[in-house]
Amino acid sequence: MDYREFTDAVEKQINRKMTGDVHAGLYTAVKNNGKERTGVLIETPGINISPTIYLEEYYAEYQAGTSFEKIVDEIIEFYECIRRDRSWDYEKILSFEGVKDKIVFKLINTEKNSSYLNRVPHLAFLDLSIVFYVLLDVTKEGSAAMVITNSHVKQWGVETDKLWEAAVINVKKLLPAEFFTMNYALKEMMGRRVNASGVIDKENLLLGDANARDGMYVLSNRIRNYGAACIAYPHILEMVGQILCRDFYVLPSSVHEVVIVPCFPGMDCHEMDEMVRDINDTEVAAEEVLGDHVYLYERSSGMLRMATNRRVSSLVM
Numbered sequence: 001m002d003y004r005e006f007t008d009a010v011e012k013q014i015n016r017k018m019t020g021d022v023h024a025g026l027y028t029a030v031k032n033n034g035k036e037r038t039g040v041l042i043e044t045p046g047i048n049i050s051p052t053i054y055l056e057e058y059y060a061e062y063q064a065g066t067s068f069e070k071i072v073d074e075i076i077e078f079y080e081c082i083r084r085d086r087s088w089d090y091e092k093i094l095s096f097e098g099v100k101d102k103i104v105f106k107l108i109n110t111e112k113n114s115s116y117l118n119r120v121p122h123l124a125f126l127d128l129s130i131v132f133y134v135l136l137d138v139t140k141e142g143s144a145a146m147v148i149t150n151s152h153v154k155q156w157g158v159e160t161d162k163l164w165e166a167a168v169i170n171v172k173k174l175l176p177a178e179f180f181t182m183n184y185a186l187k188e189m190m191g192r193r194v195n196a197s198g199v200i201d202k203e204n205l206l207l208g209d210a211n212a213r214d215g216m217y218v219l220s221n222r223i224r225n226y227g228a229a230c231i232a233y234p235h236i237l238e239m240v241g242q243i244l245c246r247d248f249y250v251l252p253s254s255v256h257e258v259v260i261v262p263c264f265p266g267m268d269c270h271e272m273d274e275m276v277r278d279i280n281d282t283e284v285a286a287e288e289v290l291g292d293h294v295y296l297y298e299r300s301s302g303m304l305r306m307a308t309n310r311r312v313s314s315l316v317m
Contacts, residue, residue, distance in 0.1 A: 006059050006068075007038050013072045014040060021045045027052050032255060033112040035287040042079050049136065049144060051082050084137070084144070093146070096156035099134045103148070104175055105167040106131060106226035108255065109291055121153050121160040125232050126306060128291065132163045135174055143225055168234055175221040177230040179240055182216040182259070219250075220257035227257045228290050231304065241299040248297050249307060251276055252290035269294055269307035 001009065007026055014024040027041040029052065039054040058071050092098030110117065110129045123130040136144040148163065219240065220227030230236055231250055241248065244262045249272060251259040261272070273293045280289045296307040 003038075003056075003059055006062060007040070007055055009068065010055060010058070010072060010075065011040055013068075014042070014076060017072070017076060018042075030116070031287040032108055033287050033289055034115065037287070040075065042083070044083060047084055049084050051079060051084075051144075053078060093134070093152075094155070096158050096162070100166045101170060102134045102136065102174070103132055103163055103166045104135050104171050105164075105229055105232070106133065106255065107229045107232060107290065109289065112289070120147060120149050121163060123160060123164060126295065126304065130164070130229070130232060132167055135170075138174070138223055143223060171221070171229070171233060175223065175227075175229075177219065177227075177233055177236050178222055179217060179219050179236075179243070179260070182218060185218040185257075217244075217260040218253075218257050219260055224256055226255055228252060228255050231258055231295075237297050237304060238299075238302055241297060247299055250295040250297060250304065252293075252295075253279065254284050254288045255290045256288065258290075263296075269296070272307075 011024050011026050018024065022042060022044050024040050024042045026038060028036055028038050031037050037054045037056060039052040041050055041052045043050045053075055055075075058075060061074075062068060062071055107125065107128045108116075108131055110124070110127055113129065117129055117131070120131050122132075132148040134146040134148060136146060138144075153160070153163070217240075219230050219236070221230055237250075240260060244260075247263040249261040249263060249267070249269065251261060251272060253259045253276070261267075276294060277292050280292060294307045295304050297304045
């Protein structure tokens with residue numbers, strides 16, 4: 001069956017198997033960079049926060065030979081892991097005071113999200129944009145969030161600068177930055193134990209071989225979700241510069257993290273641009289692409305700029 005037939009069949013089979021008036025329906029969302037994804041939205045009576053499980057990866061499993069029944073069972077099992085047993089207090093969303101302690105931000109590509117940015121409050125950051133969301137919940141299975149739109153700020157009677165003031169405080173508590181070696185990141189990907197206790201864990205810099213300090217590093221947040229926003233956290237890049245004791249390049253590997261490369265004589269930022277573009281084309285999902293070129297952080301000025309001869313403005317912290 002083709003993808004449309006597969007999604008329709010998943011919806012029907014989940015509804016056959018679910019009990020307690022739980023209902024599944026198909027839902028198409030426009031994600032980052034204008035990319036559409038189709039998922040199954042599973043609603044539980046009396047609960048006002050419902051998970052959407054996207055189906056593209058499950059369809060790839062089906063095409064690879066996994067039985068349809070097994071895939072449906074996997075989706076239901078995943079739903080049981082992530083479903084919420086209680087409703088979010090919707091009254092809190094009606095006022096700025098009700099959500100201000102949970103407002104955080106992420107970075108997205110400005111050019112790729114021009115239509116989306118017309119609907120949400122945002123701030124310019126180089127050639128990227130800062131957008132805001134309410135972090136409703138974080139568990140080991142994932143996070144629940146609500147994008148802040150123009151209608152929200154109109155209802156709350158606040159300006160974008162108020163969102164920024166709240167968000168820069170909240171990210172330090174809710175989504176603290178973590179800086180570690182590439183070797184550590186690879187170990188984490190392979191399921192090694194993660195130490196997520198500090199804002200910047202200097203001990204992680206010692207992992208890997210003897211030349212780790214001359215290698216590549218990763219900057220993200222504690223939950224590894226939209227962690228590229230850490231480059232806009234106040235003082236974080238300054239702290240990274242103090243650790244590395246030199247200027248450094250920032251490679252936007254995805255919306256979830258950036259790669260930090262210390263500057264050394266003879267390095268060619270154009271070659272790194274090509275590397276970023278190649279990785280975006282071959283390794284990164286289209287909705288997770290952040291940018292196609294590298295940035296340079298200069299310790300002397302404390303500024304982040306695009307790694308070209310032309311300087312661009314950045315957000316003043």
